[in-house]
Amino acid sequence: MNIKSKHITYILSFLFILTNIPFSLQAQQTFTNRYESDILPSDSIFARYLHKQNIPITANNELTLLTSGKAKFNHLFKEIDKAKDHIHLEYFNFRNDSIAKELFTHLVHKAKEGVEIRAMFDAFGNMSNNRPLRKKHLQMLREQGVEIVTFDPIRFPYLNHIGSRDHQKIVVIDGIAGYTGGMNIADYYINGLPKIGAWRDMHVYIKGPAAEELQKAFLTTWNKETKEHIEGSEFFPYTRDSLILPPAHAGGQVAIVQRIPKKAPKAIRHAYIAAIDAAQYKIQIINPYFTPTRSIRKAIKRAVERGVRVEIMIPGKSDIPFTPDAAFYIANKLRKKGAHIYVYNGGFHHSKVMTVDDRFCTVGSTNLNSRSLRYDYEINAFIFDLNITDELNQLFKKDKLNSTILTKEEYKKRSTWKRFTGWFAHLFTPVL
Numbered sequence: 001m002n003i004k005s006k007h008i009t010y011i012l013s014f015l016f017i018l019t020n021i022p023f024s025l026q027a028q029q030t031f032t033n034r035y036e037s038d039i040l041p042s043d044s045i046f047a048r049y050l051h052k053q054n055i056p057i058t059a060n061n062e063l064t065l066l067t068s069g070k071a072k073f074n075h076l077f078k079e080i081d082k083a084k085d086h087i088h089l090e091y092f093n094f095r096n097d098s099i100a101k102e103l104f105t106h107l108v109h110k111a112k113e114g115v116e117i118r119a120m121f122d123a124f125g126n127m128s129n130n131r132p133l134r135k136k137h138l139q140m141l142r143e144q145g146v147e148i149v150t151f152d153p154i155r156f157p158y159l160n161h162i163g164s165r166d167h168q169k170i171v172v173i174d175g176i177a178g179y180t181g182g183m184n185i186a187d188y189y190i191n192g193l194p195k196i197g198a199w200r201d202m203h204v205y206i207k208g209p210a211a212e213e214l215q216k217a218f219l220t221t222w223n224k225e226t227k228e229h230i231e232g233s234e235f236f237p238y239t240r241d242s243l244i245l246p247p248a249h250a251g252g253q254v255a256i257v258q259r260i261p262k263k264a265p266k267a268i269r270h271a272y273i274a275a276i277d278a279a280q281y282k283i284q285i286i287n288p289y290f291t292p293t294r295s296i297r298k299a300i301k302r303a304v305e306r307g308v309r310v311e312i313m314i315p316g317k318s319d320i321p322f323t324p325d326a327a328f329y330i331a332n333k334l335r336k337k338g339a340h341i342y343v344y345n346g347g348f349h350h351s352k353v354m355t356v357d358d359r360f361c362t363v364g365s366t367n368l369n370s371r372s373l374r375y376d377y378e379i380n381a382f383i384f385d386l387n388i389t390d391e392l393n394q395l396f397k398k399d400k401l402n403s404t405i406l407t408k409e410e411y412k413k414r415s416t417w418k419r420f421t422g423w424f425a426h427l428f429t430p431v432l
Contacts, residue, residue, distance in 0.1 A: 043359040043384055045278040050255050050271075050382070057255045061208030063383065065363070065391050066181070069189025072203045073099060076171065076179060079205075080106045083173050085234060086116040088218045090170040092125035092365075095186035096133050103185055104141060111145030118230075119148040120222060122166040127154060129186070151225050164261040167376040169203070169365045170218050175235045177207040178214035180256075180381055181363050182288075182352045196317040198347030200399075204363045204381055204388075206254060209238045213256035217379055220260070253384035259366070260377060268366050268380055269373045272354070273299045275382070279308045279356045284396045285368070286313045286344075286351045289320075290327040291429040292368040297334065304338040313342045313399060315349040322425050323369070329422030330429070332411045341406035344399055352380075353392055361389040370430050 040048075050057055066072040080087060080103075087110060094100045111117050119141075126132045141148050151166040171179040181203030183189050192198040206214070215235055223230055259268040276283060276299040283303055290312065292300075304310050314331055318324040331341045352368075355361040364380025366372045383389070404410060414422075 041359060042278040042280050042357040046275050046356070046360060046382070047384065049274040049278070050257075053267075053270075055255050055257060055267075055271075056213065057253050057384065058209035058213065059253050061206050061210045061252045061254050063207075063252065063254070063385055063388050064205040065388055066179075066203040066205060067391075067395060069099075069183060069187075069199065069201060072179075072181070072183055072201075073102075073190070075205060077102065077106050079173055079177060080110060083110050083115050085174045086118070086172075087174075088170070088172040088215070088222070089117075089119040090121075090166070090168055090218050090221060091119075091184050092122045092165070092167050092169065093129045093184050093186075094119075094121050094126070094133055095129050095184065095188075096131040096137060097187045099187040099190070100133075100185050104146065107146050108141070108144045117146045117148075118218075118222060119146060120151050120166070120218075120225065121148075122151045123154045124152075124165050125167070125184070126150070149222075149226055151221065163375060165371075165376045166221060167365055167372060168217065168221070168258075168379045170214050170379060172211055172215045172218055175215055175237045176211055177205065178211040179203055179205050180214060180365065180379055182350055182365060192347060193319070196319060196348040200344070200347055200349045200351060202351040202353055202363055202392075204383070206381065208252070208254075210254035210256060210381070212236050212238055213254075214379075217256065217258045221377065251385040251387065255382040255384075256379065257364075257382055258377075258379045259373070261375065265374070268364075268378055269293060269295065271380070271382065272296055272362075272366075272368070272373075275354065275356055275360075275362065276300060276303050279303050281307070282309045282311075282355075282357055284311045284313075284355045284393065286349055286353050286396065286399075287368040288315055288318065288348070288350045288352070289323050289367045289369045290314045291323060291330055291370070291426070293370055293373050293429075296368060296373070297330070300334060300339060301337050304334075310334075310339040311342065311396070312339055313344055313349060313396065313403060315347075316343045316345050316404070317348050319348060319350075322421075325418060325422040326425035326429055328406075328411070328414065329419070329426045331406060332422075335406055335408075335411075342400055342403040343406055343410075344403045346399070346402040349399070355389050355392050355396070358389055358393060359386065360384045361392050363392075374430075 107117050182201045188199050257271045335341045362380050362382045366378040
């Protein structure tokens, strides 16, 4: 055999081996992450993922973590009072209570000053709360200069909200600042509820170019629903120079990831998976309806298997039945794989946050369940900022003191009926 023939034989043999090894895209990604983790920190790996997905990371943002309803609403009302041009609000619901009345008082005052007010809420979200806005309330607000619309109004045969709902929480003020997180507009974020006690939640205030990404998200949904074409430079005041990126560790960097049914249906699910796969030593998750899709459960198991400490906090009490039982069942399954589960006892923890390796984090509207990850409009801020990430870590540490560690013995303390309900409920996680 001559040298040329020998080389050809080697090449053909190598190709034969490759074509007979089941090397899935997920396996390729895992291989890539393991290679990159040897030379790059997790925030850089995740930033590369966002870049490949054409999700912009904006720099030079001022960030404030708002860790209670009182902090969020006080901050929001003060910023609304400073508005000069426009205020945009998008929520799953505005509960017709003292907080909504206070908010609308501020908005009406700004409308009288000539500030454009656009507000939107989800029809199902409004109907599902016990103090919905009525037609008379909407008419009164419109007469006072607040343009308020319903996302996907419920109509005969009343099935349109079985699919996608607008679960986003977005505020944008003058295009330069915005908010997102887990809170709707309701006074129980401050006062709690009788049956569950205190209501814990988190929001983030973003002043900087990332507010324009929130603006794009709002206007996309607004224009779709109203058939208007609201656009223009007044809504996007930042210049191209403001988008120049320093290294990821410099802080103040934000990527806004939005789930849009049909257009970007897997965006947030894949972002969570990429963030979990990038982790090298620690992941902390707080989520209220913890019934994650199989792909996210697999990502968590992979993290545990490679030695990452995974800590998951779920609430001991909830505002809805059935789903929490499934959450306990799934959390216990992950405990058996090596995850550390904490059951929060200080009321209802409605926060939707995650930190990775003390280097980056996410705050947003997304529940780790199928409804959020497969059906609804959702939005999350992925934040590259050591101070904000550390603040979330310290809050997690503090909340551990008011939590029960889920052990084998603790899980067996749940009644046989509760454990059966959890097993039965988990069968419905693809639609919960």
